Amino acid sequence: MAAMAAAALRSRGGPFRWRARVSPAGCGRGAVRAAAAGPRDYDLLVIGGGSGGLACAKEAAQLGRSVAVVDYVDPSPQGTSWGLGGTCVNVGCIPKKLMHQAALLGGLLRDAEHYGWGVAQRIPHDWKKLAEAVQNHVKSLNWGHRVQLQDRKVKYLNVKASFVSAHTVRGVTKAGKETLLSADHIVIATGGRPKYPMHVKGALEHGITSDDLFWLKESPGRTLVVGASYVALECAGFLTGLGLDATVMMRSVPLRGFDQQMAALVTEHMASHGTRFLRGCTPSHVRKLPDGRLQVTWEDLGCSREDTDTFDTVLWAIGRAPQTRSLDLERAGVLLSPDSQKVLVDARDATSVPHIYAIGDVAEGRPELTPTAIMAGRLLAQRLFGGSSDLMDYDNVPTTVFTPLEYGCVGLSEEEAVARHGQEHVEVYHAHYKPLEFTVPQRDASQCYIKMVCLREPPQPVLGLHFLGPSAGEVTQGFALGIKCGASYAQVMRTVGIHPTCAEEVAKLRISKRSGLDPTVTGC
Ligand code: FAD
Ligand code: NDP
Numbered sequence: 001m002a003a004m005a006a007a008a009l010r011s012r013g014g015p016f017r018w019r020a021r022v023s024p025a026g027c028g029r030g031a032v033r034a035a036a037a038g039p040r041d042y043d044l045l046v047i048g049g050g051s052g053g054l055a056c057a058k059e060a061a062q063l064g065r066s067v068a069v070v071d072y073v074d075p076s077p078q079g080t081s082w083g084l085g086g087t088c089v090n091v092g093c094i095p096k097k098l099m100h101q102a103a104l105l106g107g108l109l110r111d112a113e114h115y116g117w118g119v120a121q122r123i124p125h126d127w128k129k130l131a132e133a134v135q136n137h138v139k140s141l142n143w144g145h146r147v148q149l150q151d152r153k154v155k156y157l158n159v160k161a162s163f164v165s166a167h168t169v170r171g172v173t174k175a176g177k178e179t180l181l182s183a184d185h186i187v188i189a190t191g192g193r194p195k196y197p198m199h200v201k202g203a204l205e206h207g208i209t210s211d212d213l214f215w216l217k218e219s220p221g222r223t224l225v226v227g228a229s230y231v232a233l234e235c236a237g238f239l240t241g242l243g244l245d246a247t248v249m250m251r252s253v254p255l256r257g258f259d260q261q262m263a264a265l266v267t268e269h270m271a272s273h274g275t276r277f278l279r280g281c282t283p284s285h286v287r288k289l290p291d292g293r294l295q296v297t298w299e300d301l302g303c304s305r306e307d308t309d310t311f312d313t314v315l316w317a318i319g320r321a322p323q324t325r326s327l328d329l330e331r332a333g334v335l336l337s338p339d340s341q342k343v344l345v346d347a348r349d350a351t352s353v354p355h356i357y358a359i360g361d362v363a364e365g366r367p368e369l370t371p372t373a374i375m376a377g378r379l380l381a382q383r384l385f386g387g388s389s390d391l392m393d394y395d396n397v398p399t400t401v402f403t404p405l406e407y408g409c410v411g412l413s414e415e416e417a418v419a420r421h422g423q424e425h426v427e428v429y430h431a432h433y434k435p436l437e438f439t440v441p442q443r444d445a446s447q448c449y450i451k452m453v454c455l456r457e458p459p460q461p462v463l464g465l466h467f468l469g470p471s472a473g474e475v476t477q478g479f480a481l482g483i484k485c486g487a488s489y490a491q492v493m494r495t496v497g498i499h500p501t502c503a504e505e506v507a508k509l510r511i512s513k514r515s516g517l518d519p520t521v522t523g524c
Contacts, residue, residue: 037397042068044384045183046171047161047327050086051370052360053189054145056377063385070171072160073196076211077204082144082154087191087361090138090371095214096234100402100431103241114441123241127219132427133257134214151421157181163332166353185384188334188343188351189377190327192320192368197226206294207314210235222311224296226283228254228277228377230401232317233266237403240275247311249283249298254403259413262449262466269405269447269468283308286314294491302456322362332356337364342458347391349380367397400473405447408476411464417453419504426463427456429489429509433521435470436500448502452489452509460489466507475503 012076017170044060046053073090082090106125113119129515149156159171159179169186170180210231213220219243225236228250237245248270255263271277274331276297285297289310297308329336335344335352338458343351343358345365351358356382360366361375377391382388398410408491417426430451438445453464462483467475482492511519 004231015197018337035280039114040167040182040184042066042181042183042184044068044187045070045181046187046189047169048086048187048191048323048360048362049084049145049156049187050189050360050373051088051335052191052373052377053086054149054189054377055374056189056359057154057326058148058152059378062387063381064383065242066155066159067153067263068155070157070159070161072158072174072183074160074193076193076209078212080212082215083139084145084158085138085142089145089324091211091214093140093370094141096135096210096238097402097449098137099214099238099242100234102130103238103404106462107239109479111437111443127242128217130242131214131216138149140213141243160326162181162328163334164328166332166356168296172402184355186332186356187377187380188324188329188356188362188372189360191322191361192322192378194231194316195319195321197283197317197318200283200286202288203283203314203316204230205386206286206288206313207316212362213315215328220315221308223313223315224245224249224283224309224311225315225349227319228252228267229317229319232315233270233401233403235315236275236319240270241404242274245276246274247278249278249281249310251282251301251302252279255407257413258297258401258407259409259451259464260415261451262407262409262413262468265447265449265468266403266405266407267400272444272446273404283314320361320368320501324362334358340364349376349392361414361515367394367399369397369399370475372397396480396484398476401474402473405468407466407467407468408470408472408493409464410476411482412453413464414451414453417463421455425456427454427460427489428513429454430511430513430519431505431521433502433505433507433517434511435502437470450509451507451513452492452506454489458488458490462487462489462492465506467502469502471502478503479506 003173034366044067046069047058049069053069059065061067071084107117109123157171159173161169161171164170168180169184175492194211197203198520220249223239223244223246225232225246226249232248236246236248254267274306280302281298281300283298284294287295289295292410293310293312294314295310296307296314324336324341332355337344342364343362345351347356349357349359355517359380361368379390379392393516398413400406400408414428428451432449434445447467452462452465454460454462493506495507497507501505511517
């Protein structure tokens with residue numbers, strides 16, 4: 001992921017490339033107005049109360065500055081709305097991880113019998129109960145964020161913001177009441193929202209997105225998930241785990257940008273646990289039948305054939321669009337990438353207007369992850385008000401895809417390492433292992449796999465680590481520190497394992513791919 005972000009930055013030719021790639025949005029009414037004279041309302045105004053915006057606002061307030069945050073959620077096309085905290089808290093990481101946990105528990109219940117627990121043969125799952133519990137937790141987080149802002153004396157306004165000029169923003173409440181807010185520094189942290197495939201007939205009327213899924217009061221039932229990246233695979237994974245019939249429709253490869261050997265194992269594991277995959281297919285039409293079910297027609301690209309099936313729910317998971325359109329950025333002179341419509345930023349997160357910054361998902365070339373948005377927000381506040389010059393470092397950002405068998409990684413994929421350094425300079429150490437907890441219930445461990453991508457020349461610096469197995473997020477987080485500190489293969493081999501864990505298998509990776517030896521771990 002880190003490599004992807006760094007590559008994205010490089011591919012647009014360095015931080016100031018935006019000067020040459022002016023979006024039409026930046027050309028129209030676009031002159032930067034002179035800063036209004038006189039004192040402004042705040043030292044810092046943050047637009048967007050999500051992961052990045054809240055972190056930046058709280059840090060600036062901690063440093064003694066006057067700060068305001070404006071946050072506003074436009075309901076989804078299906079009418080779903082939520083409170084303060086942004087995507088991660090309301091319709092992202094948090095409800096997703098809780099539903100993933102619910103699905104994992106189903107598997108553990110089945111294991112439990114083998115460990116001596118008397119468990120009923122059929123254990124039904126109650127979506128309503130899960131959704132209510134998840135939603136209650138999310139609401140408690142919404143409240144917690146409001147309290148934190150209050151405690152730190154950050155002014156919070158539930159208004160939709162748009163620029164009036166380079167230092168002034170108009171905020172409009174749900175009821176249409178307007179407020180003008182001025183600030184010396186403005187941070188754009190408006191994130192993104194799921195895309196709809198507008199070329200697919202009936203997509204908007206009949207489909208939902210991740211903005212709706214976690215807030216459904218009734219079970220989604222038989223679900224078609226369109227897309228094949230993080231959101232699609234995670235959602236299809238937990239729906240299958242909850243006992244629902246889930247189908248993933250992918251047009252190309254799964255988890256584009258990730259190590260493709262790992263991605264193939266992720267989908268292989270999902271398929272072996274009941275998720276259906278329609279590969280090389282794209283939908284063309286969603287029709288509502290008289291009984292309320294959805295008839296989906298799609299094209300099988302491989303054989304140019306049309307096919308159809310019926311579902312209760314169609315979930316679009318085809319990527320996210322930045323929330324820049326309604327900000328009237330041209331009034332401030334802030335330039336966008338003409339391709340992505342994200343805000344162009346330099347390494348200091350500054351936009352084309354020096355006192356306006358952009359962080360998180362809305363900023364061009366940044367990973368769309370909560371911890372990077374948070375760290376970028378904090379560091380920005382420290383540079384603005386704390387005398388710091390520390391920049392956010394997007395190298396070696398770890399991430400985990402929370403599919404039923406979790407996939408955690410940090411650093412380069414094998415493909416990226418080979419492309420950068422050449423096959424002859426890359427050594428890959430790998431292992432197929434069996435988690436101890438899989439043995440008693442005789443769980444299949446065919447896809448439990450680890451690989452460490454290193455430079456071949458001693459001391460063999462580690463370029464990337466890929467871990468597919470239980471608790472991959474927890475395992476990867478620890479090793480990410482070592483890799484961030486420049487760990488070598490030799491140092492990982494000198495790291496004493498914790499027995500018996502899955503993580504210790506990383507410190508025991510002795511078989512190189514080049515050797516051709518069987519990488520299956522035997523013994524304990
Ligand atoms: P956001 O959190 O999206 O916040 C932006 C806020 O600005 C929103 O509240 C928005 O409504 C508001 N806003 C927009 N326009 C305006 C306006 N004009 N005026 C006022 N307010 C406005 N990341 C992880 O690291 N781990 C995960 O496990 C993970 N899981 C995810 C699962 C799903 C289903 C999704 C969709 C995302 C997930 N992510 C995950 C990504 C993560 O949620 C985002 O990267 C993160 O929330 C981005 O933070 P942000 O501050 O840039 O924007
Ligand atoms: P991504 O942009 O990562 O992937 C979009 C997927 O949809 C790809 O598989 C793409 O296929 C497919 N797609 C795009 N357009 C179409 C179309 N018109 N028809 C059919 N398929 C299409 O989006 P996600 O929504 O999965 O995730 C957004 C971001 O949110 C991620 O990049 C990630 O950073 C963040 N996130 C992080 C999570 C985590 O940390 N665990 C979890 C969830 C989200 P193709 O490859 O062919 O283009």
